[in-house]
Amino acid sequence: MPNLRRRAPARVVGDYFHLFVNRRAYTLQSKRPHRPGGRHYYYRPKARKTGQGLSLTLDTIRRHLEGEMTIGLYAINPASQCSKWVAIDADYEDSFADLLKLSFHLRQDGVESALENSRRGGHLWIFMAEPLPARDCRLYVCGLALRLDIPVKVGRQREGIEVCPKHDVLKPGKYGNAIRGPLGIHRGASQRFWFDGAGEGLEQQMCYLNSLPKMTGDELARLIAGKPIPPQLQAPEPKPGPAIWRPTGGPEFRILDHINTKVRTVGHNNVTRCPSCAEEGHDRSGDNLSISIQDPRKYICWAGCTRDMIRAAVGCPRPIQRAFYGPKKEASNVEIQC
Ligand SMILES: [Zn+2]
Secondary structure, three states: OOOOOOOOOHHHHHHHHHHHOOOOOEEEEOOOOEOOOOEOOEEOOEOOOOOOEOOOOHHHHHHHHHOOOOEEEEOOEOOOOEEEEEEEEEOOOOHHHHHHHHHHHHHHOOOOOEEEEOOOOEEEEEEEEEEEEHHHHHHHHHHHHHHOOOOEOOOOOOOOEEEEOOOOOOOOOOOOOEEEOOOOEEOOOOEEOOEOOOOOOHHHHHHHHHHOOOEOHHHHHHHHOOOOOOHHHOOOOOOOOOOOOOOOOOOOOOHHHHOOOOOEEEOOEEEEOOHHHHHOOOOOOOOOEEEEOOOOOOEEEOOOOOHHHHHHHOOOOOOOOHHHHOOOOOOOOOOOOO
16 A cells, blocks of 8 residues: 555644534544445544543544544534535546536536545535535535536435535434545545645645635525525425334343344344434445344444434434433443454
8 A cells, every 4th residue: 555644734734624624523434444345434433431422623634634544524513504615426427527517517606616536436525715504505506406407316316416515404413414524545445535726735735725715605695596495405204203112021122123124144243224324314235233143232333323323213212211210221332343
């Protein structure tokens, strides 16, 4: 493997934070591939002692840029429901042509974009002069794509561009989608991907990104004025509420009793789609959730969903009173050997 390490000067780190970081929560790409599938998963890093999610710092960014680790960045700040950027991800056949078409028409609207190469296709980035509502950003970008006959991936649709942020609004406690932080090392491909428009170096790349004109709130308001929400992007009909869970037959929670996705056996575990990931449209390959065969009380999501998130997603959140009235009945969510 070529030496991918670079030095990230403090100014580059600061500029990167300013340009890309919407919130302090972040994800980390696993350094080693996970079986099954050999993929490098993203997960929420946690403090060993407290189990609290780690917060992104300038040092995290420095280590990402220098190649020590690879982080994923969330698209929406939950406090403001705003985003500093829109990233358009396209990885289907001919997707590069669609990104170029989008870039051309964005420029016709007076919006500059930056094309980041990726393993397949690329990511087209639009940066805002100040954080702007995710809903408005999506309305503009998705609306433009649909007017250009470029497919937008919504729900289960297989092919099309993915627009990040993927949500108009984050529900309380939700994180939405993260995207691999640019300029770091893609662990799966073992390489860095650069933006077109500048040389291959952290300083040149940041200098280029800094120089791009950023979209202002006034510009965005003008671009979406009078444009209705395309029917494809309307929120789906609300799902019927989850059935009320009543403990039956025993106090122990067994996740398999609450799952109706296809379950495969891999080694010592059952493997299926993580219900919490599924809520965010993730884990389409259906292998994030591992459930121990020997002890079906034990399960883990490789993407980092917590027990509370998973249990909420299957409609039977953990009863709070247990913490006060007795010992925990559920075995802890221990790491399962691959
Ligand atoms: Zn999950």
